[in-house]
Amino acid sequence: MAVIRLRIDLGYDGGGFYGWARQPAMRTVQGEIERVLHTITRVPDGDESEPLRLTVAGRTDTGVHALHQVCHLDISRSALQRCVGHMAVPAPTALMHRMQRMVPTDIAIHRVSIAPDGFDARFSALERTYVYRIADRSSLVDPRMRGFVHHIDADLDIDAMNAAAATTIGLHDFGSFATPNPGGTTIREVKTAYWRRIPTTPLIGVAATMGESYRTPAVESGLLCFTIIADAFARNMVRSLVGGCVQVGIGKRSVDWFAGKMAVPKREGSTGPIAPQGLTLEHVAYPSDDQLAARAEAIRAKRTL
Template sequence: MSRGRRIRLVLGYDGSGFHGFARQEGLRTVQGVLEDVLLRMLGTEIPVEGSGRTDRGVHARAQVVHFDLPYGPPVERMVHVLRRRLPADILPRAADEVDEAFHARFSVVRKTYRYTLDLAPLPSLYWYKFSWHVPEPLDLDAMKEAAKHLLGEHDFTSFCAAEAPQRDKVRRLDRVDFRRDGSRLHVEFEGNGFLQYMVRILVGTLVKVGRGKESPDRIPDILEARDRRLAGETAPPHGLCLWNVEYPSAYGGKVIDLSDDL
């Protein structure tokens, strides 16, 4: 069968009802649901490749996938057709046709993750699935000071799961920003790659600093030690969202604009 057209699809999803992105036998996953829908649409199996895996309970504003279609609807109809067939907790946002050299994962230049903290005395009825409720006061200045030490290229062994599959744990963080939105605090991380649980452990460590239980100046020592036990707790998955994915300019850069829509 001819490979046909390579389609790049941008998806958003509420991760609450999924056991992560990657297909797992007997479990509901984003990749599994999408591949099943394509199978029913086209009558043939269409493998889907993602820009990366999100864990169980983690959300996405802009997950990117690609797949090869030997036939099927025109690309300008793809979003409309899939919206009618996918469940409400997966939202296809945009689709375009790319050349066969494009790969949703291996062509990535940078990714942005956003973690949301709910700092209100009581958890929000509308945000409880998308934020970590931390009701005690946090020292935001101390958290910002700690975050400065994370910028640049480092070995992030101390800030990833002990069982993380990647052997090379050197990554580059280009940006850590803090944004207040009422009682919510959004922490955005932009970098060239992220390890398993890395953002959640970074957030847990920054919250530890904000609570006054760790000094911002300790961050370089924690990085240098390459010891997971020295970093903070792993923040809950439901506060984390894959916010954006960036590709080379030939493929349009960031896949969606930076305006808030969550």
């Protein structure tokens, strides 16, 4: 059976899902998309000859969002061709159009394309970018954004939080802030990690003849955002790092405490994850096509310090 690997780019509002990974009797992103794929291709769910299983760049937890997620799908040429029907478009485009119409409204299919040779959505990825958004006492709390912004009723010290975040950059064992998969490790390489207050700016330029009442603010104006880029992330790693930084920001813990947790990777109660709704997977980066297979092979090796 001729098999084609497809790359699927998508986004989703994680608020209504029990995470990415398919689970029995739970509504998950993977479960919803695979259900739609079986319907479109007319392949029965449970058909071992055509499992239609998605492999994702990074599994997101319950309540975590994705602006740009990537997964791949191995599908037989015959099943893919059945997606075309009466549409005069290539089969991957036909599948994309049908998925866009059939997925629930909290999922958006951006693109479906034939994957280059050697592409693996998970193992070929160079880096992932996450952003955590907080509205603190210095921010305007906008109730319309409660689904993807976490509200903290405190003044946060951004300088102290950045000092803590700086200790995460580089190759470290994040065992104090993450849990490994079975047989895995919590060693990861963080390339960038910083906190930034989004400037308060108008949505559009204001003409000289218009009054102050027309200065509609940009939606993220005033929010405190944590941006972190790493080659990969262990389970609960980003939310736990954010939680630790917030404890430093409100003065409950010191930068030295945070640095100590980085130096001695031991999981305990004070380094648990913060609420999920503030976290969004923003981007997944891949190498050039000729480096995809080599990257996948290298990243499969178990890491050490």
